[in-house]
Amino acid sequence: MESTRDAPRVTIADVAREAGVSKGLVSFALNDRPGVSAETRARILQVAGTLGWTPSLRARSLSSKRSFALGLVIARDPEVLGSDPFFTSFIAGVETILAPEGLALVLSVVPDEPTELQTYRTLVTDGRVDGVFLSDLRRDDARIPCLAELGLPAVTLGRPDQPSPFPSVSIDDTDGVAESVRHLVELGHRRIAHVAGSPAMLHGGRRRDAFSAAMSAAGLGNGQIVETDFSIAAGADATRVLLSQPERPTAIVFASDPMAIAGIGVAQELGVSVPDQLSITGFDDIEFARYVYPALTTVGATPMVWGRTAATTLLGLIRTGSAADVELPAARLIIRGSASSPTSH
Amino acid sequence: MESTRDAPRVTIADVAREAGVSKGLVSFALNDRPGVSAETRARILQVAGTLGWTPSLRARSLSSKRSFALGLVIARDPEVLGSDPFFTSFIAGVETILAPEGLALVLSVVPDEPTELQTYRTLVTDGRVDGVFLSDLRRDDARIPCLAELGLPAVTLGRPDQPSPFPSVSIDDTDGVAESVRHLVELGHRRIAHVAGSPAMLHGGRRRDAFSAAMSAAGLGNGQIVETDFSIAAGADATRVLLSQPERPTAIVFASDPMAIAGIGVAQELGVSVPDQLSITGFDDIEFARYVYPALTTVGATPMVWGRTAATTLLGLIRTGSAADVELPAARLIIRGSASSPTSH
DNA sequence: CTGAAAGCGCTTACAG
DNA sequence: CTGAAAGCGCTTACAG
Numbered sequence: 001m002e003s004t005r006d007a008p009r010v011t012i013a014d015v016a017r018e019a020g021v022s023k024g025l026v027s028f029a030l031n032d033r034p035g036v037s038a039e040t041r042a043r044i045l046q047v048a049g050t051l052g053w054t055p056s057l058r059a060r061s062l063s064s065k066r067s068f069a070l071g072l073v074i075a076r077d078p079e080v081l082g083s084d085p086f087f088t089s090f091i092a093g094v095e096t097i098l099a100p101e102g103l104a105l106v107l108s109v110v111p112d113e114p115t116e117l118q119t120y121r122t123l124v125t126d127g128r129v130d131g132v133f134l135s136d137l138r139r140d141d142a143r144i145p146c147l148a149e150l151g152l153p154a155v156t157l158g159r160p161d162q163p164s165p166f167p168s169v170s171i172d173d174t175d176g177v178a179e180s181v182r183h184l185v186e187l188g189h190r191r192i193a194h195v196a197g198s199p200a201m202l203h204g205g206r207r208r209d210a211f212s213a214a215m216s217a218a219g220l221g222n223g224q225i226v227e228t229d230f231s232i233a234a235g236a237d238a239t240r241v242l243l244s245q246p247e248r249p250t251a252i253v254f255a256s257d258p259m260a261i262a263g264i265g266v267a268q269e270l271g272v273s274v275p276d277q278l279s280i281t282g283f284d285d286i287e288f289a290r291y292v293y294p295a296l297t298t299v300g301a302t303p304m305v306w307g308r309t310a311a312t313t314l315l316g317l318i319r320t321g322s323a324a325d326v327e328l329p330a331a332r333l334i335i336r337g338s339a340s341s342p343t344s345h
Numbered sequence: 346m347e348s349t350r351d352a353p354r355v356t357i358a359d360v361a362r363e364a365g366v367s368k369g370l371v372s373f374a375l376n377d378r379p380g381v382s383a384e385t386r387a388r389i390l391q392v393a394g395t396l397g398w399t400p401s402l403r404a405r406s407l408s409s410k411r412s413f414a415l416g417l418v419i420a421r422d423p424e425v426l427g428s429d430p431f432f433t434s435f436i437a438g439v440e441t442i443l444a445p446e447g448l449a450l451v452l453s454v455v456p457d458e459p460t461e462l463q464t465y466r467t468l469v470t471d472g473r474v475d476g477v478f479l480s481d482l483r484r485d486d487a488r489i490p491c492l493a494e495l496g497l498p499a500v501t502l503g504r505p506d507q508p509s510p511f512p513s514v515s516i517d518d519t520d521g522v523a524e525s526v527r528h529l530v531e532l533g534h535r536r537i538a539h540v541a542g543s544p545a546m547l548h549g550g551r552r553r554d555a556f557s558a559a560m561s562a563a564g565l566g567n568g569q570i571v572e573t574d575f576s577i578a579a580g581a582d583a584t585r586v587l588l589s590q591p592e593r594p595t596a597i598v599f600a601s602d603p604m605a606i607a608g609i610g611v612a613q614e615l616g617v618s619v620p621d622q623l624s625i626t627g628f629d630d631i632e633f634a635r636y637v638y639p640a641l642t643t644v645g646a647t648p649m650v651w652g653r654t655a656a657t658t659l660l661g662l663i664r665t666g667s668a669a670d671v672e673l674p675a676a677r678l679i680i681r682g683s684a685s686s687p688t689s690h
Numbered sequence: 691c692t693g694a695a696a697g698c699g700c701t702t703a704c705a706g
Numbered sequence: 707c708t709g710a711a712a713g714c715g716c717t718t719a720c721a722g
Contacts, residue, residue, distance in 0.1 A: 011715055022693045027717060037691060057471040058407040059715030062698050065403075069451070078437030078649060083632040085427025092423030092454045099453070099464070104473055106414070107452040108444070109437045119444070126402040128449055232636050261633065268638035287428040288606065288633065291577050293613035304423060356699055367709045372701060382707060404699030407714050 010053045019047040030055070061127070069104040070094070070314060071129035075116040075136070078109065080231050083258045085286045086303045087135075093307020094133070097315065117146050124150045131314045133157065134166070137202040155314040157306065158202055159325070167323040169310045172330035173203060173283070174210040176299030177253065179333035180281040181214035181223075183297070184251045187341045189279060193224040193249035195238040195259055204230065207255045207283065224249060228259065235259025239266040243278070250342040251279035257286040257298055264292055264338065279339035283331075294337030301331045355398045364392040375400070406472070414449040415439070415659060416474035420461040420481070423454065425576050428603045430631045431648050432480075438652020439478070442660065462491050469495045476659045478502065479511070482547040500659040502651065503547055504670070512668040514655045517675035518548060518628070519555040521644030522598065524678035525626040526559035526568075528642070529596045532686045534624060538569040538594035540583040540604055549575065552600045552628065569594060573604065580604025584611040588623070595687040596624035602631040602643055609637055609683065624684035628676075639682030646676045 012026040019026065021044065029036045029044040036044075047053075061067055072094070074087060081087065091105065098105055106128055108119045120143065123129050131153035134143055137160055144164050147154050156168040184192050194211040197204030208225060215223035226241060228234035235254060239262065242249055254260035260282030264274050272278050275294055282289060282298035289296035309326055317323035357371040364371065366389065374381045374389040381389075392398075406412055417439070419432060426432065436450065443450055451473055453464050465488065468474050476498035479488055482505055489509050492499045501513040529537050539556040542549030553570060560568035571586060573579035580599060584607065587594055599605035605627030609619050617623050619639055627634060627643035634641035654671055662668035 009715080013715080023716080024694080024718080025692060028692090031717085035691060040691080054470050056407075056715050057473065058403070058410075058412075059698090060717080062401075062403040062407045062700085063715080063717040065698075065717095067403075078434050080632070081437065082430025082433040088427040088432065088454070089423050091452065092426065095454045099455070099460075102467070102471070104451045104468075104471075105453070106449045107436065108450070109433070109440045110444070115444075122447070123449075125399050126447070126449075128402065232632055236636055258633070262636040265636045265638040265640075287425070287577055288603070291581055291607040291610045292637070293610040295610075354699080358699080368700080369702080369710080370708060373708090376701085380707060385707080401699050404714090405701080407716085408699080408701040410701095410714075 009056070010051045011056070012053070014051055015044065015048045015053050018051060019044050065127070067127055067130050068102065069106050069129045070098065070311070071106045071108070071120075071123050071132040072135070073108045073110060073116055073119050073123070073132065075110050075113055077111070077231075081109065083232055084256075086284065086301075089303035090135070090307040090310075093304035093309075094311045095307075096304075097308055097311035101315070103315075113142070117142060120147060120152070121150065124152050131155070131318050133310055133314065137161075138200050139202065139205070153314065153317050155310050155317065155323070157310060161202060167313050167317055167325050169306060169313050169326045169328065171301065171306065171328040173207055173299065173301070174330075176283065176331040176333055177207050177210035178214040178217075180253050180283075180297075180299060181211060181218065183333060183335065184253070184279060184281070184339060185218045185220070187251075187279065187339060189251040189342055190220055191224075191247065191249045192220065192251045192253060193226065193242050195235055195242070195252055195254045195263065196225050196227045197230040197255035197259075199227055201230065204255060211253055228255075230256055230259070232258045232262045236262040236266050239263040240270075243267065243270055243272055248272075248278075250277070251281075251339065254280065254282050257282040257284040257289050257296060260296055260298065260338075261288055261292050264294075264296070275338050275340040276343050279342065281333075281339055285334055290336070297336045297339040298334055299331045300334045302328065354401070355396045356401070357398070360389065360393045360396055360398050363396060364389050410472070412472055412475050413447065414451050414474045415443065415656070416451045416453070416465075416468050416477040417480070418453045418455060418461055418464050418468070418477065420455050420458055422456070422576075426454065428577055429601075431629065431646075434648035435480070435652040435655075438649035438654075439656045440652075441649075442653055442656035446660070448660075458487070462487060465492060465497070466495065469497050476500070476663050478655055478659065482506075483545050484547065484550070498659065498662050500655050500662065500668070502655060506547060512658050512662055512670050514651060514658050514671045514673065516646065516651065516673040518552055518644065518646070519675075521628065521676040521678055522552050522555035523559040523562075525598050525628075525642075525644060526556060526563065528678060528680065529598070529624060529626065529684060530563045530565070532596075532624065532684060534596040534687055535565055536569075536592065536594045537565065537596045537598060538571065538587050540580055540587070540597055540599045540608065541570050541572045542575040542600035542604075544572055546575065549600060556598055573600075575601055575604070577603045577607045581607040581611050584608040585615075588612065588615055588617055593617075593623075595622070596626075596684065599625065599627050602627040602629040602634050602641060605641055605643065605683075606633055606637050609639075609641070620683050620685040621688050624687065626678075626684055630679055635681070642681045642684040643679055644676045645679045647673065 196208040226238040285300035541553040571583040630645035
């Protein structure tokens, strides 16, 4: 069994000798750079092909000071992460852009924020990546000044709440929450509660504000809000709290599908029928949302599109030095079975 | 704002000059190799420290022909992938080993098998990784001969059904399925069905065989089996088929938690009460399993441990040239609420 | 349009 | 125990 690793590597020196030109010219031809006559270029490519030349990424990296890779650092508890399909879809979207370009994705999953910053620093000093994706933006996010100082190109998923030198790719999730509230109000609900995500996370706070605004707009005050850390466990706890009140809500708007699914579970456990006695809406439209019973009325996000767009934006930034912010189409409400008119009791 | 990228890099040449030794000696000292006196080594390390020297991974890669990275290629539909927390937990486990060693994980998510093989080849010719993890083993898995030929070190998750030059890290999932069946039999069930995973996947077939064997051992024949591709949608469909039979099963053993959760949803939708009229067991113990209602009785896998062990094994193989197979503690049944005694009707 | 040379920052025999 | 040199395989000014 012959191993690729043992075969002596074909280098541009071999190609140059065979084609009767200099190494430099081979490099120029191979990189489609101007200054090589068409026929010379053709001959060089020809020779490279028959010799089976393949570029050495390592040599290219060293001399060009590029990594040909992009990085994603995720700071989350692994179990919580596992229940959130956002990243796998996001990554799949990123890959659709990177793979054809011959670029790789370097992924880090870290347990906490200090480790997260350290990981970015290591990525830079090791020259592992040419740019990174910044997800799960937080309030006053320390990663932004840190990356700015490191001089590493980045794209943020969502718009930061602070000055940022990086392009952002964002999606309006405010609309979807407002739609959810309006939908419930139209169904006849008045006591609507919100199980919010972490206020330290930008999307958590944004959805909560959208909820309050929509409630006010409907003349229902601010609505009852319970904050969580976005974990399934916290979503379940919050639901328990809401449902054990003397006057419980007839509908709950959850800031994420995993929490909403846990909410359905808690309601059923407490003998509160969904949607008859309690309407529930989620956010994300994860695959499970269609398969729980009743199927979850939720707001559809598009993480794959987000991944694709973020990758394109980041590559643009790296290649041209600048990139414009992108706003993706707003996430929309998807009506399924978990919300209906409240039954009078 | 000063950027790290613009600062001229401190190299071993600088350290060598400052310490009054040769570059080679600096390299030896920095890599803890024999042949450097203790005091010289100390002085060199000292100088490197005060100069703020940091190794150039790119230069190391080129001259040492190593990548300091490991690879994971996942061939799955992104949406299906998102519902399966296995990989995120597995990756988190892998990272706990890689990060302290200064190694990175290169992740690829590809849509199909041909792309998968091509991705491995590209990883090798690009010299992106020093070894790879092989997950989701299939029958007659083409990746094994492919990687063997490429000469890339690998570790398989589970034992292949074919000759393999690679160490494996496996976990007995047979026991858990048998326990599930015994548990149901003890509860009084006799009509027990199995919603199996894909027979093309080793763990799908293995769990199905374990189910049949356990049924036979209980004197219940082979039991009714419906095959799926492990997707949530297929799990839901299979449940629908099973429950719409004239004589439906009183219990279903699912080959995965996502399918089992979809099964609970379908049962509820059809007005079949779980666990009163239908007992359900799963496999994996994903986080959702504890939060659906009734909470899922399932078999607990430990993907983080698997990730850690696989990483350790693969590193051992890369560094020493060989590594022994590892068998992790068997996955055990976790009894929760989704299985109970069948009610007579 | 093309060539010869230096350089990226390490590692690794080979000498002493 | 230490040094001087070649080499990893490219890219990139600098000349012509």
